[in-house]
Amino acid sequence: MVTLEQIHHAFQKSSGDQYLDFLAQRETIERILQLKEQKNVLVLGHNYMAPLVYNLSGEGERGDSLQLARYAARSDKPIILFDGVRFMAETAKILNPDKKVLIADMQAGCSLADPFRGAAVRAYKEQFPGLPVVIYINSYADAKAEADYCCTSSNGLQVVQHAAKDFGTDQVIFLPDSLMGENLQDELREAGSALELIYPGKYDTKHGSCEVHEKISLEMVQNIRDQYHLPKHQPGKTLPETAVLVHWECLPEVRKEADLCGSTSQMIRYVREHPSLQRVYLGTECEMAANLQNEFPQIDFVRTCAIACQHMAKITLDKIVKCLETEQPEVTVPEEIRRRALKPIERMLQIK
Numbered sequence: 001m002v003t004l005e006q007i008h009h010a011f012q013k014s015s016g017d018q019y020l021d022f023l024a025q026r027e028t029i030e031r032i033l034q035l036k037e038q039k040n041v042l043v044l045g046h047n048y049m050a051p052l053v054y055n056l057s058g059e060g061e062r063g064d065s066l067q068l069a070r071y072a073a074r075s076d077k078p079i080i081l082f083d084g085v086r087f088m089a090e091t092a093k094i095l096n097p098d099k100k101v102l103i104a105d106m107q108a109g110c111s112l113a114d115p116f117r118g119a120a121v122r123a124y125k126e127q128f129p130g131l132p133v134v135i136y137i138n139s140y141a142d143a144k145a146e147a148d149y150c151c152t153s154s155n156g157l158q159v160v161q162h163a164a165k166d167f168g169t170d171q172v173i174f175l176p177d178s179l180m181g182e183n184l185q186d187e188l189r190e191a192g193s194a195l196e197l198i199y200p201g202k203y204d205t206k207h208g209s210c211e212v213h214e215k216i217s218l219e220m221v222q223n224i225r226d227q228y229h230l231p232k233h234q235p236g237k238t239l240p241e242t243a244v245l246v247h248w249e250c251l252p253e254v255r256k257e258a259d260l261c262g263s264t265s266q267m268i269r270y271v272r273e274h275p276s277l278q279r280v281y282l283g284t285e286c287e288m289a290a291n292l293q294n295e296f297p298q299i300d301f302v303r304t305c306a307i308a309c310q311h312m313a314k315i316t317l318d319k320i321v322k323c324l325e326t327e328q329p330e331v332t333v334p335e336e337i338r339r340r341a342l343k344p345i346e347r348m349l350q351i352k
């Protein structure tokens with residue numbers, strides 16, 4: 001269980017602004033920690049949460065969607081507070097039907113999940129009958145209920161290949177992220193795989209994307225490379241001092257320009273495994289760099305905070321206090337949909 005002293009210590013090491021923010025919010029944070037302990041709450045924090053919220057969760061309580069889904073599945077606490085967006089809290093509820101799952105703001109949505117519901121998945125199944133459907137975790141329960149497998153940005157490649165093998169096919173429907181679908185397809189092609197992914201926009205005019213990652217343009221990344229002296233990695237060169245790491249939800253040309261394309265946890269692992277790093281650009285939601293900056297004060301993280309997720313930013317300390325006090329709003333999923341949505345998630349969790 002994370003303590004006020006640990007959080008204080010973490011912010012003391014951080015930039016002056018962050019420490020001042022902590023001091024200003026200290027009483028609110030203390031109240032949240034009291035409520036967390038009194039009510040025996042698992043507080044899960046996504047990597048994109050602002051540092052003051054992110055630090056309410058300790059080791060084994062924070063991470064990317066896949067890690068948080070696994071923590072939720074293993075927890076024996078009666079209440080889960082999900083500091084992330086609503087589809088993530090729904091996933092925790094699907095895995096923990098007997099627990100109370102709370103989210104500080106029910107309006108914390110997602111540009112990928114919001115427009116893409118169950119009916120949209122059914123339309124793809126009708127258009128391409130018999131093919132397995134892999135749905136990205138950034139989707140609501142009714143959309144997951146129509147899919148065969150769920151995946152996250154950590155395991156997308158693994159899951160699409162697994163689905164193709166299970167169904168004995170070389171075509172897989174991948175929903176709802178068009179850019180991630182294209183990136184995965186490129187990666188498969190580059191690895192010599194004949195597997196074809198069918199994603200929104202490939203055979204129709206539909207489009208699904210993250211409103212944050214799609215704004216990271218090739219021009220912007222090239223400018224960052226020039227301005228901050230972040231040369232592209234040469235194959236075989238050891239101990240990089242700089243790196244450009246981007247997310248699977250970015251544009252395909254941005255993936256090609258990066259030194260590594262991965263999930264948030266894969267980017268974090270890269271930083272942890274390369275102690276020679278001095279400067280890093282993370283092509284993803286900008287709060288993640290703020291959180292990593294606290295862990296790696298010696299690294300200069302280039303941040304592009306004009307690009308931030310308005311949905312993640314809805315989760316604030318004040319709303320968290322109210323949510324823990326009132327145990328509202330509670331995330332619920334109709335039982336019939338929950339049972340069907342559980343299958344693709346369980347299949348994903350079983351893939352090692």
Ligand code: SF4
Pocket residue numbers: 085109110111112113138210211212213285309310311312
């Ligand atoms: S960062 Fe993008 S994918 Fe993540 S919640 Fe925000 S809009 Fe959705």
